[in-house]
């Protein structure tokens with residue numbers, strides 16, 4: 012209505028009684044997670060502009076609009092509750108995205124009766140989505156008519172002049188589809204927040220008629236954005252274009268461990284019909300028995316009141332700072348150990364602890380008279396309610412991360428040390444454990460974890476898998492009734508908790524565990540020795556690694572070398588490319604971790620679904636068929652050049668072998684060979700490292716003989732070779748069981764690769780996941796593979812498998828497998844010819 016620089020009076024966009032936001036029958040709106048505002052219960056049939064401005068977002072289903080006023084305030088007008096579900100029925104938009112509108116202009120017509128009959132409520136929230144920068148003047152609740160003054164919006168006094176100026180900068184926006192598995196949950200949201208924090212522009216995500224500032228994790232998660240949803244990103248400020256580009260890239264990147272977690276989560280929840288057995292969902296496999304010890308969280312007594320606000324604010328600040336310090340230490344340790352999973356989880360926790368929505372809510376509650384303890388608990392619980400209201404399991408599980416922070420901060424405020432005496436070999440039960448609990452329990456030698464709630468995608472589950480700690484979640488509340496100390500059996504792989512195992516069952520579990528441990532010890536004892544088949548054929552068992560820390564683990568576990576160093580680890584999750592010196596050092600560290608063994612270093616394989624913020628590649632309709640792997644050299648030869656220079660400077664160079672990903676024709680190899688020779692000459696090197704080619708597209712397998720003429724070795728990437736041969740996405744959950752590299756078509760390509768390589772006396776390795784599958788070991792040896800690059804913890808097991816095989820026998824039987832009808836038939840035959848004990 013009026014605009015005196017920073018203060019704007021808004022006119023009513025609807026006619027009807029006004030309601031306080033807290034009375035809106037929707038937890039997300041009512042909690043203020045989307046911003047401050049009011050609501051109107053409409054009695055008319057048209058939504059009008061509350062001020063002059065630009066329409067910056069229109070919900071696909073036409074039920075909501077966002078307008079930006081000239082002073083930068085953004086107002087979301089959401090007609091009714093849950094009206095997204097009407098799919099546009101009953102709404103008629105009168106303006107488009109980007110339209111310049113004037114105060115009072117009609118924006119949307121709606122069929123009041125039709126909507127009222129089909130939706131939860133007509134109450135329409137009007138939300139200031141950038142409440143962190145603007146504030147609303149309190150307004151008397153009354154019945155308004157369209158055009159009457161509604162409320163005043165002013166720039167917060169704490170906004171710095173610089174930020175205010177930036178707000179006047181350019182605006183950039185784009186739409187992007189979310190590829191993060193499971194949608195925008197905590198870790199991807201933390202990535203978005205981190206990316207946005209690098210720019211001075213104000214950035215927002217807009218989805219389904221709602222908006223959230225990118226600096227609020229909770230706001231972002233509260234949008235309830237699912238995988239495959241299309242969202243709009245808007246950036247406003249001097250570096251808006253750069254911010255937009257970085258955010259779009261971050262939003263389009265899929266996160267690997269989330270993917271892994273989702274795969275586990277796909278396990279259906281089953282209800283046990285067996286007496287004395289609780290059935291849950293496996294979060295980390297393993298079979299253990301022991302006393303069940305229950306842990307419980309902190310319960311606060313009622314708040315007695317009479318607190319001094321300043322004192323309580325200081326106490327909370329100090330406690331938060333202490334917990335932040337502890338988390339920073341955990342993060343530093345995780346970084347040192349190159350434990351990316353732990354790092355991601357605790358980085359998200361740190362971001363949550365700095366979340367403006369959470370801290371604001373806790374301070375507001377203290378200012379209203381609460382104790383720091385109760386204010387913190389209430390703020391967390393309100394935000395958990397927001398996440399739970401989204402109604403998606405992944406979001407519900409993220410609420411557990413908030414509860415973790417609740418417990419940690421409460422412990423500091425109450426001066427309670429986290430301490431629990433666990434008897435030896437305890438299986439710990441709890442309603443829901445938190446990531447930091449799990450780290451402590453694992454340090455205290457707990458042998459298993461059971462939770463009444465939780466999901467297989469939770470951070471606790473990811474950590475438990477990483478620590479090899481058997482863990483079952485979603486066992487139900489009966490779990491909490493089991494008497495303290497009762498002896499139980501946890502069969503995590505099958506999601507079972509046996510409450511009253513017989514003595515015989517106990518003995519059996521011990522026997523199975525002992526046998527497994529003995530076998531593993533025997534395999535480990537032999538792991539440092541070379542692996543020879545019974546008829547004396549030597550098979551090199553190397554490791555796939557992604558960092559020097561993993562190389563160290565591989566070396567300790569007996570790896571004969573590194574068969575694949577995926578160098579992407581150096582390039583992802585950062586804002587600028589590593590320079591030549593940093594790359595050289597990272598490769599040198601891997602070489603140094605491997606004693607005198609050789610290390611195969613694969614040149615960068617980004618593109619496809621792995622995008623880098625600082626290396627924008629053209630958008631592609633089919634990224635896995637686009638500029639990925641060695642094809643990157645086509646568009647960014649400088650990137651490959653720099654990597655080759657770094658590789659040529661490691662020492663001793665004869666221990667370094669270079670591997671090229673995604674090669675599909677001989678010319679690609681010849682070009683890189685030539686470039687490598689030029690760089691060697693430039694650096695005055697007389698010796699050049701061995702150069703190998705990955706066989707991961709059918710064209711390369713079919714051309715193996717020609718490639719082997721110019722390559723020093725071939726390494727088969729069965730993950731991509733399966734994807735491209737079978738025309739099945741390697742990450743497709745619904746096809747997961749069929750993307751099997753033991754398919755006879757793959758075996759034929761492997762056989763052809765080995766035959767082609769043999770013509771020129773070259774050796775062939777396998778570095779895809781098939782190499783780690785003991786059922787496949789005899790087939791690969793039989794087809795002529797002489798190196799298997801496996802996951803570091805499986806080296807002993809695969810070497811042991813090799814030692815029990817006769818290579819001639821493998822050769823003889825493998826040929827017959829090429830004629831079988833399916834991967835399943837091949838698996839069946841392998842089990843028959845070379846049973847796994």
Ligand code: PEP
Pocket residue numbers: 575577616707727728729730731732778779780
């Ligand atoms: C493969 O494709 O089998 C392979 C080892 O490469 P990546 O899994 O890194 O694509």
Ligand code: MG
Pocket residue numbers: 672707728730731
């Ligand atoms: Mg590959």
